[in-house]
Amino acid sequence: MSTALQTSTDLRIGPYAVDPAVVLAPMAGITNVAFRQLCREFGSPTSLYVCEMITARAIVERDSKTMEMITFGPDEHPRSLQLYGVEPASMSEAAKIIVGEGRADHIDMNFGCPVPKVTRKGGGAALPYKRRLFRDIVRAAVKAAEPAGVPVTVKFRIGIDDDHHTFLDAGRIAEDEGARAVALHARTAAQRYSGQADWDAIARLKEAVTSIPVLGNGDIFSAQDALDMIAKTGCDGVVVGRGCLGRPWLFGELQAALNGEPVPRSPELGKVAEIIARHGRLLAAHLGEDKGVRDLRKHMAWYLKGFPVGADLRRSLAMVSTLTELDDLLGRLDPTAETLEAEGPRGRQGSPAKVVLPEGWLDDPEDGMVPAAEDMHSGG
Ligand SMILES: Cc1cc2nc3c(=O)[nH]c(=O)nc-3n(C[C@H](O)[C@H](O)[C@H](O)COP(=O)(O)O)c2cc1C
Incomplete structure (x- = not known):
């Protein structure tokens, strides 16, 4: 059993016991069925490997390209699907389609996307600022999915910028509304992917959200990083994004470390x-x-x-x-060559950028105005 699982909050997904200690982060354009299978071949079969984000409205409209993206391997369980939505009705309808047609075993909700195209309309990482709307969307998804035995989890960032943190409210609201776990990408939207993730925020969220697993996300590039994050924050698991790009074997290294076994050497x-x-x-x-x-x-x-x-x-x-x-x-590569970089790409350098928001967005954190549109094709 992994050290991280020795908590009171493990995660069951339908008939599948899931070890939330290690999660493959949803990554648009990356975590398709092939990449997930590859990561699973290195990691634990009971870890969670989340698919690319799917837009709720596109499901409701039965967009053929989107429906094709909802593809899982024949033996892939639990089938973990991430939804992006900005209003309760389409989120509810999309969740109903997914569970009604038996297309997934788990739904994760994405509230982390920082790109201007999305935040400009109040979507992605801008949305949790509107507490009531955020609550309504989570509630809609849980209400549509839970009765069919499909649990809902919620992923978000620290907030919009250093003056507008939303993660503690988001965590408590998600917990209140029946989400089964929350994942915090410990950066603000203003940071995008720059700088270091603020693991203290993960520790604070873990203190605030006590009845469901709290997963930490941001800057896990090695097995040691995972052990450090769990030790420093008390989180129930780590969500791994960029660290596994070009390094799917990281899931084997993470599992070994969490099991207290020697971590395999990076491959030649x-x-x-x-x-x-x-x-x-x-x-x-x-x-x-x-x-x-x-x-x-x-x-x-x-x-x-x-x-x-x-x-x-x-x-x-x-x-x-x-x-x-x-x-x-x-066949032309030198098989015995070793990498000079034992770890994956560290965070991009750069400084926080102003987050583009709808006019007046920050005036009232309660007001539940529905963002204008839902077009979104890049991830969180
Ligand atoms: C190429 C790419 C695509 C991403 N797509 C999504 C997405 O679709 N949904 C989401 O919630 N986060 C998405 N993310 C954010 C990651 O899930 C994760 O939160 C972020 O990379 C921080 O974790 P890391 O430091 O381990 O990379 C994406 C990140 C990258 C690099």
Whole structure:
């Protein structure tokens, strides 16, 4: 049993006992069915691997591309789906469609997106500032999903900026409304991905929210980071985003550390090449070879980061078109080369930016005005 599970708050999802100690963060454009399977092959089968975010309105409108994104592997359980919505009615309807059609076992709600296109309309990380609206949306999702045995969890940031923190209210409201866990990305929207995550906020949320698991998110790049976050904050689990980009084996390292076992050494380039080939095949199986190999391209720089690979070969791999070509190029890598960077990409540098909000948004934290629109295609 993992150390993090020795809390009073483990998470059950339908018939599945879930160990919330390690969670793959939802990442738009990344955590599709192939990437989730790859991470699961390294990590624990009882961890939670969350899919790419899906927009509630697009489900309600039965947008065909969106419906296709709701794809899970035949043995993938629990099927964990993240929803983005800005008003209770469409959130409720989308949740009803998902549970009514048996399309997922778990719904996570995304209130963390900081991009101006989204916050400008009061969505994403801007939304929890409007306490009543936030409560209504969470309530709508829980009411639609819980009776069918589909638990709802809620993910949010610290707040809009340093003057407008919302996470403690958001956590208490989510708990009150029947969410089964909350996850805090310990940055403000103004920070986007810059600077360091503020793990003290996770500790404060853990003190405020006592009846459901509190998951910490932000800057887990190594097994030691996970142990440190759990020790410093008392959180019930860690949610891992950028740290596993090009490093799906991080889930094995995290599990070993949490089990108190020796953490495996980071793989040499030969092993990484095998993992890239496996990732390519999983993508091809799910998306078709052309689309799948194209999708793999974006992962290439992450996989090769820190390894001594010539510029030409690196470029060819980033433009690979077929599985045969992939195998040929991977065969040219030096299998014994070691990475100079034992850890994944650390947070981007940069300073907080002003968050673009609807006119008058900050005037009244209670007012439940519904944001204008729900178009959103990038993540949190
Ligand atoms: C490429 C990318 C896409 C993301 N997409 C989503 C998303 O769809 N939903 C969401 O809640 N968060 C999304 N996030 C935020 C992550 O889930 C996570 O909160 C954030 O990266 C902080 O964790 P980390 O420090 O471990 O990366 C995304 C992050 C990245 C880097």
